[in-house]
Amino acid sequence: MTLIAPSILSADFAHLGQEIKKVSKAGADWIHIDVMDGHFVPNLTIGPCVVQDIRSYSALPFDVHLMITNPQDYIQAFAKAGADYITVHIEADTDIEKTLSLIKKEGKKAGLSVKPDTNISRLIPFIPFIDLILIMSVEPGFGGQSFMPTALEKIVTVKELTKRKNIFISVDGGINQLTAPACQLAGADILVAGSYIFKNASYQKAIQTLKEGK
Ligand code: DX5
Ligand code: ZN
Numbered sequence: 043m044t045l046i047a048p049s050i051l052s053a054d055f056a057h058l059g060q061e062i063k064k065v066s067k068a069g070a071d072w073i074h075i076d077v078m079d080g081h082f083v084p085n086l087t088i089g090p091c092v093v094q095d096i097r098s099y100s101a102l103p104f105d106v107h108l109m110i111t112n113p114q115d116y117i118q119a120f121a122k123a124g125a126d127y128i129t130v131h132i133e134a135d136t137d138i139e140k141t142l143s144l145i146k147k148e149g150k151k152a153g154l155s156v157k158p159d160t161n162i163s164r165l166i167p168f169i170p171f172i173d174l175i176l177i178m179s180v181e182p183g184f185g186g187q188s189f190m191p192t193a194l195e196k197i198v199t200v201k202e203l204t205k206r207k208n209i210f211i212s213v214d215g216g217i218n219q220l221t222a223p224a225c226q227l228a229g230a231d232i233l234v235a236g237s238y239i240f241k242n243a244s245y246q247k248a249i250q251t252l253k254e255g256k
Pocket of ligand 2: 049075107214
């Protein structure tokens with residue numbers, strides 16, 4: 043079954059701990075945390091101290107999505123703060139292999155993400171070093187954008203590339219009751235959803251709808 047990772051970017055930040063508790067109780071599988079630095083993407087969100095403070099509100103894996111330049115400088119801090127998966131962008135102008143090995147050195151799972159315009163073939167050299175591939179189905183930076191259908195063929199290609207390997211395929215951006223089934227059909231293992239879940243009156247219903255793919 044597909045795992046659902048609510049993105050707390052669309053949660054009420056004034057009550058972040060309670061929001062995480064609520065969504066964990068509602069059937070979430072992972073908690074997706076979007077970290078933005080105002081450089082790699084034109085938005086600012088949260089840092090390691092917030093991750094540390096919300097850690098005790100859920101026992102679910104923390105899936106930390108770093109949309110930042112120089113991710114290598116922050117791996118240790120996010121690992122110490124309680125991240126379980128740390129995902130960096132292949133477009134971050136840095137030594138990707140070294141950054142992935144830093145994540146592993148901290149005993150964490152390593153993810154690699156691609157923006158909508160990035161060719162999937164760039165992932166190939168890093169496949170032996172990763173546990174997760176995060177396919178962006180919107181331009182990273184903001185919640186509430188529309189799903190880009192080009193992500194579907196990327197999911198299919200990545201599925202083929204990672205066959206028989208233990209790598210999760212996750213898709214992030216514009217996931218709702220209409221786009222989730224297509225992503226599942228294409229082969230996604232994890233659906234990241236922000237506004238669809240947090241803007242829904244019932245988090246449980248929203249998560250259930252995404253899981254069932256209908
Ligand atoms: C965007 C973030 C997403 C975002 C998704 O850069 O990576 O995780 O929260 O939000 P929705 O589900 O509203 O598109
Ligand atoms: Zn994200």
